[in-house]
Amino acid sequence: MLFSYQIFGVLVTLLLIWIFESVQKKKVVAIIFSLFAVWLLIPSLGPPILQLSEARLAQNRLLSVNEDLPETLKWIENNVSIEKRVVDITTNAPFSGRPEEVLVKAGAFIPTFASKYRAYTLEASPEYLDLVFTLNPDVVKELRVSYVIIDSNYFQTLPEVRKNDIQNAVFFEKVFETSSPYAQWERIYRIKDEYLKEGSILSGTFKELLGFIPQDTALYIEDWRSENPWATLRKAVIFAFKDWNPYATPGSGVYLNVEAFVSIREPAKAQKFDYLVLSKDTNPNSICECKLERIWQGIGDNVKVWRVLKWQNKKIQF
Incomplete structure (x- = not known):
């Protein structure tokens, strides 16, 4: 449909050009035709231009300028090139909208997926969540992050151990700190190569899971x-278990803007499971009356894995 409108617009334009060239020797006809063309274009172009200049960009008419940026974002805009990648681990990360703000307002590159995937979203991938919750050197290197x-x-x-790493000048270089008079601060650190080689590895990651x-x-x-956190996690x-062909009910289950094959199976009430992956607040006995053993907890302690030792399907809830 959009292509048809584009072709129609091109044809109308060519027709107007042909008519104008045909009548331009006749001044009266040319003037009448020009007035007609202007009359035809004003209703189409006038309202959008007025709306753009008055409503959306009232202060500067047709000139778009950024609003006053916070100190941190202003420093990034002026000092960090687009080739350098930035990760934001501030309050409520990774569940806040701060990465989008850093991207849009400061023009920084926020890596949310590993390079092996074509991703068109800023949703948090397994690698990005590992980065935010642990800042482990291996995932920093995988996502090629330069600033935090x-x-x-x-x-x-x-x-x-991670606090000590960040405060270690051999691993991190503090390049900016807000000038707030309050106890709360916000800083930007440049990650040094030494950290990628010698930084400590924390547990509780998707890679470990x-x-x-x-x-x-x-x-x-x-x-x-x-x-x-479960809505995001x-x-x-x-996605992390996409090659396991796991059992999971549909509904907000996969990323919609990532090129990857994700296979899931819808569970049945008579289905027997070997492992349960649940949020930290979920009682596993609400899923089944089974003999269970918790074997893992991580991703910011928000995810628990239970191994089923003895299965009973008297009480299954999906």
Whole structure:
């Protein structure tokens, strides 16, 4: 349909040009035709131009300028080239909209997926979640991150070993700090090569999780809920286990803008499972009356994995 409108517009334009060239020797006819062409174009172009100049960009008419940026974003805009990648681990990360703000307002490159995938979204991938929750050197290297934005609130949630790493000038170079008079601060660090070689590795990552569950097994992933953190984490869990062909009910289960094959099976009430992947707040006995063993917890302690030792399907809830 859009292509048809484009062809129609081109044909109308060519027709107007041909008519104008045909009548331009006749001044009266040419003037009448010109007035007709203007009359035809004004209703089409006038309202959008007025709306653009008055409503959307009232202060500068047709000149678009950025609003006053926060100090941190202004520093990134002026000092970080588009080739350098930035990760934001400030308050509420990774469940805030801050990465979008850094991308749009400061023009920074926010890597959310590994380079082996074609991704057209800023949703949090398994690799990105590992990066935000652990800042492990291996995932920093995989996503090729050069700078990290961190604030005092998020810094306090990190393990002591990671706090020490960030404060180690051999690993991280502090290139910016906000001038706020309050106790809360926001800083930008440049990640040095030494950190990629010698930085400590924290547990509780997706990379670690995949090693706990055999691929030829019946794996159940909990239903989607609208509340974070599970609303965000469930897609990443399904994506991480895409080659396991897990059991999971449809609905907000996969990324819609990533080129990758994700295979899931819809569970049945008579289905027997070997492992359950649940959010941290879910009681596994609400899924089944089984003998269970918790074998893993991670992703910011928000995901738990239970191994089924003895299956009973008297109480299954999907």
